[in-house]
Amino acid sequence: MSKKIAEESQDAQVPFFAHLLSSQNDPAAGTGGPAPTYHCLDSPCTKKYPSDEDESTTGLGDRDW
Amino acid sequence: MSHDARVLLLSHQNEPFCTARVAGALSARGAHVLRLDSDTFPSQLRLSGQLGWQDDSPRLLHQGEPLQIDAVWLWRLWPASLDERIPAAHRQAAQRESLTTLRGFLDLLGEAFFIDPPDAMAAGENKTRQLRVAQALGLAIPPTLITSDPQAARAFFAAHDGRVVAKLQTSLGHSMQGGNGLPTRLVQVADLDALTGLSVCPMVFQRYIEKAYELRVAWVDGEAFVGALDGARCGIDWRYESTASWQAHQLPVEIHRKLDALMRQLGLRQGALDLIVTPSGEYVFLEVNPHGEWGMLERDLGLPIGAALADALLRRGSRTRGHRS
Numbered sequence: 171m172s173k174k175i176a177e178e179s180q181d182a183q184v185p186f187f188a189h190l191l192s193s194q195n196d197p198a199a200g201t202g203g204p205a206p207t208y209h210c211l212d213s214p215c216t217k218k219y220p221s222d223e224d225e226s227t228t229g230l231g232d233r234d235w
Numbered sequence: 236m237s238h239d240a241r242v243l244l245l246s247h248q249n250e251p252f253c254t255a256r257v258a259g260a261l262s263a264r265g266a267h268v269l270r271l272d273s274d275t276f277p278s279q280l281r282l283s284g285q286l287g288w289q290d291d292s293p294r295l296l297h298q299g300e301p302l303q304i305d306a307v308w309l310w311r312l313w314p315a316s317l318d319e320r321i322p323a324a325h326r327q328a329a330q331r332e333s334l335t336t337l338r339g340f341l342d343l344l345g346e347a348f349f350i351d352p353p354d355a356m357a358a359g360e361n362k363t364r365q366l367r368v369a370q371a372l373g374l375a376i377p378p379t380l381i382t383s384d385p386q387a388a389r390a391f392f393a394a395h396d397g398r399v400v401a402k403l404q405t406s407l408g409h410s411m412q413g414g415n416g417l418p419t420r421l422v423q424v425a426d427l428d429a430l431t432g433l434s435v436c437p438m439v440f441q442r443y444i445e446k447a448y449e450l451r452v453a454w455v456d457g458e459a460f461v462g463a464l465d466g467a468r469c470g471i472d473w474r475y476e477s478t479a480s481w482q483a484h485q486l487p488v489e490i491h492r493k494l495d496a497l498m499r500q501l502g503l504r505q506g507a508l509d510l511i512v513t514p515s516g517e518y519v520f521l522e523v524n525p526h527g528e529w530g531m532l533e534r535d536l537g538l539p540i541g542a543a544l545a546d547a548l549l550r551r552g553s554r555t556r557g558h559r560s
Contacts, residue, residue, distance in 0.1 A: 185436035187403055189429035190420045 240305040242548050243344070244270045247313040252530035256541030257308055264545055269297075269304070274313040277333055284343050295343040306348045306548040309356065310526060312337060348551040350456070350544065351525060355502035359525040362404045362439070366522075368500050372493050374520040377441040385430035391440050392422060398443040400471060419472040444511045444519050449473050450484060452508040453529035453540045454498055456547035459486055460529070460538040466511070481535045490518045498523070504547060
């Protein structure tokens with residue numbers, strides 16, 4: 171296996187979303203600018219707004235209902 | 236109309252705002268409200284389903300008593316909160332079984348009116364279907380590619396002059412603070428070599444839409460409650476980056492009509508719709524979350540969303556009760 175193919179093979183093990191997470195700044199981490207003003211109603215979470223991902227009837231990766 | 240209906244609110248212990256608002260509105264209208272926090276089942280919440288035993292009709296027992304419910308607001312159904320000292324494999328199995336049991340119990344409330352029925356919520360989450368139906372109804376949508384094919388993604392990137400965002404349809408994980416989402420990202424040239432990773436996990440690619448405003452529309456049984464954010468202060472994904480404040484916004488009648496048709500076709504009475512208003516004034520539909528957050532619109536703009544939900548539950552629940560008696 172050539173080096174290039176080997177590298178591609180290794181790359182293929184990294185989901186593209188994981189690449190995006192690691193290669194770009196996390197917008198939720200803050201950039202030194204003004205803090206988001208309103209996002210989250212959950213007190214432990216001051217910047218992110220997770221409730222949209224808060225699926226009503228899942229949470230264990232089980233969506234076949 | 237008599238409003239002595241019995242309304243069940245399904246939520247979780249740490250839900251910070253919306254459940255209390257709906258409960259308050261229902262109580263103010265004379266309804267009997269029962270809030271069950273799903274994550275307390277089975278550690279605190281005692282529920283039993285009886286079928287073919289003691290009574291001909293299947294029934295759900297709450298604390299040993301038959302549960303008689305006219306309407307159900309299905310807001311959150313969370314996995315059980317269990318003692319961390321329970322071995323992980325046992326805890327996860329117990330959480331799966333508990334959640335499956337809860338979902339099954341909802342079937343024993345079959346005569347009650349649901350906002351929304353579990354099957355409708357599950358079907359309504361299909362983002363591909365949302366976009367297909369929206370386009371068929373004449374709503375503008377972003378050019379979209381959902382793919383596991385790196386070459387197709389490259390071609391899409393080139394076709395849209397490198398102005399492309401990538402996103403997932405589900406959260407990355409889940410915690411008691413909610414889902415752990417991936418913010419929508421602008422794809423850059425330097426990312427293209429990593430597209431091989433689509434063979435591990437597909438993604439959604441859409442042309443980046445220039446925005447004058449980002450809208451969140453809380454939809455309740457045909458009514459739209461709209462909040463707008465200044466598009467210049469939203470970043471790529473307003474949920475993570477915006478520094479703007481919510482402002483009131485009125486949908487054009489034609490857009491309201493199309494969204495109403497969309498929600499009807501999706502079988503949803505409630506949902507949080509996301510749209511972009513472009514600098515030229517075009518309304519572009521992005522997606523609908525059947526249980527998306529609306530609390531900030533009520534809190535910051537005073538929009539009576541909880542009251543509208545209460546009215547819808549009572550309006551429809553009363554009909555259910557009337558048919559039964």
